[in-house]
Amino acid sequence: MEDIYKFYENCPYRIEVRKSVTSTNTIVKEMAENGEKAGFCLVAEHQSQGRGRLGRSFESPDRTGLYMSVLLRPEMKALEALFITTATAVAVARALEKLVPAEKSVKIKWVNDIYIDDLKVCGILTEASIDFRTGGLEYAVVGIGVNLYANKVLTEKLSGIAGVAFEDSREDLRAKLCAEILKELTLALDFSRKTEVIDYFRQKSYLDGKEVSVITPRGSYPAKVLGIDENAHLVVEKESGEKVVLSSDEVSVRKA
Numbered sequence: 001m002e003d004i005y006k007f008y009e010n011c012p013y014r015i016e017v018r019k020s021v022t023s024t025n026t027i028v029k030e031m032a033e034n035g036e037k038a039g040f041c042l043v044a045e046h047q048s049q050g051r052g053r054l055g056r057s058f059e060s061p062d063r064t065g066l067y068m069s070v071l072l073r074p075e076m077k078a079l080e081a082l083f084i085t086t087a088t089a090v091a092v093a094r095a096l097e098k099l100v101p102a103e104k105s106v107k108i109k110w111v112n113d114i115y116i117d118d119l120k121v122c123g124i125l126t127e128a129s130i131d132f133r134t135g136g137l138e139y140a141v142v143g144i145g146v147n148l149y150a151n152k153v154l155t156e157k158l159s160g161i162a163g164v165a166f167e168d169s170r171e172d173l174r175a176k177l178c179a180e181i182l183k184e185l186t187l188a189l190d191f192s193r194k195t196e197v198i199d200y201f202r203q204k205s206y207l208d209g210k211e212v213s214v215i216t217p218r219g220s221y222p223a224k225v226l227g228i229d230e231n232a233h234l235v236v237e238k239e240s241g242e243k244v245v246l247s248s249d250e251v252s253v254r255k256a
């Protein structure tokens with residue numbers, strides 16, 4: 001893998017690249033528990049136990065994706081942690097927009113998947129530890145998995161669901177994308193830019209106007225997406241006409 005620092009002058013992150021790991025999130029979480037400082041970033045070329053949201057696995061085939069986890073220790077209340085996820089989605093979308101051809105449409109599927117031309121190319125898993133004494137965040141690990149190039153797993157297992165960011169495989173694109181994501185993440189996590197970050201998030205929303213299933217721990221229900229509000233929450237309309245504001249549930253698009 002190319003040197004990421006080459007694409008990020010004065011990079012404030014401490015980046016470590018490994019060939020193969022279980023899960024970058026699992027490793028960085030352990031390091032956080034052992035006192036690692038904010039700004040550590042682990043990048044792997046392959047994960048044997050890549051993890052997704054809701055206990056799902058995340059396919060992480062060798063050398064065709066970017067799998068990275070960043071350790072943050074922001075001073076914020078646990079209740080504000082949704083902003084980390086929003087900011088990360090914005091950072092990844094902006095980084096991809098810089099590197100993919102202009103005709104490709106990069107969108108954010110609430111709350112933190114990135115889609116290109118109707119296929120998921122990136123998933124984000126934010127895991128946080130809360131200090132229950134203060135109600136503040138002890139740390140957050142932001143895990144980002146991007147499908148960079150075509151591979152057997154995508155064709156055989158995820159055809160029609162997941163896509164790739166790039167048509168041609170060029171070794172330096174992984175390092176470049178990683179550097180761009182980290183640059184954008186620094187900007188997006190700046191609380192003073194919160195309004196601008198959320199505006200971009202809303203503007204890039206993949207789900208607006210779509211018929212979806214809202215999946216909650218108590219079951220799922222059909223709804224139509226009205227949009228995203230100023231807190232980055234998803235606003236949907238149930239079949240009864242009732243409006244619901246969602247801050248955490250999962251949403252899947254219903255095919256016509």
Ligand code: BTN
Pocket residue numbers: 022023024025026047049050051052053054056058066067068069113122123124125143144145146
């Ligand atoms: C999802 O789509 O549900 C989230 C997927 C997150 C995958 C990334 S890859 C790097 C980091 N390490 C993991 O085990 N998961 C995240």
